Amino acid sequence: MLTTEAILYYKDRPVEFVQDIIKAIPDENQSDILNRVAKNRMTSIRSGHGIGKSTALSWLIIWFMCTRPFPKIPCTAPTKHQLYDILWAEIAKWLNPTLRTEIEWTQEKLYMKAYPENWFAVPRTATLPDALQGFHADHLLYIIDEASRSKRCSI
Ligand SMILES: Nc1ncnc2c1ncn2[C@@H]1O[C@H](COP(=O)(O)OP(=O)(O)O)[C@@H](O)[C@H]1O
Numbered sequence: 001m002l003t004t005e006a007i008l009y010y011k012d013r014p015v016e017f018v019q020d021i022i023k024a025i026p027d028e029n030q031s032d033i034l035n036r037v038a039k040n041r042m043t044s045i046r047s048g049h050g051i052g053k054s055t056a057l058s059w060l061i062i063w064f065m066c067t068r069p070f071p072k073i074p075c076t077a078p079t080k081h082q083l084y085d086i087l088w089a090e091i092a093k094w095l096n097p098t099l100r101t102e103i104e105w106t107q108e109k110l111y112m113k114a115y116p117e118n119w120f121a122v123p124r125t126a127t128l129p130d131a132l133q134g135f136h137a138d139h140l141l142y143i144i145d146e147a148s149r150s151k152r153c154s155i
Pocket residue numbers: 024025026027030048049050051052053054055056086090
């Protein structure tokens with residue numbers, strides 16, 4: 001889908017990736033979130049509702065899927081509603097037909113069609129900490145939407 005050259009360009013430029021490949025327009029807050037995640041090992045976002053956090057997380061999931069080889073992206077949220085009806089649904093909303101030629105979205109998994117077993121994002125509901133344990137890959141992105149005290153996603 002992306003050429004090697006494009007991957008090298010977009011891997012550290014999530015804002016441009018969202019604009020050019022996902023074809024969405026991140027606002028200032030969202031651009032800031034995207035850039036922080038690209039630059040830091042861990043990013044925590046504290047803010048009110050409706051500013052576009054879950055959307056930014058869904059973009060990050062798609063960006064990481066497209067710009068890293070064999071990534072694993074465990075995703076969680078405090079409730080099934082938040083995880084499936086909001087975050088997981090948001091990913092489907094932004095997967096355009098071009099992205100869908102190579103990436104498959106299902107209720108249980110988002111995966112690269114050529115490598116369903118080791119190139120994916122998965123939703124995991126659990127109140128216990130082990131929901132995100134046991135994933136091994138060179139490129140891991142943990143996404144936690146609506147963490148109870150701070151909202152964070154880490155790279
Ligand atoms: N940059 C954007 N362009 C278009 N729609 C957006 C954008 N950012 C957010 N939205 C839409 O606004 C709504 C609220 O965003 P959301 O990410 O759920 O907010 P939050 O998680 O901060 O409460 C969602 O339906 C989402 O699709």
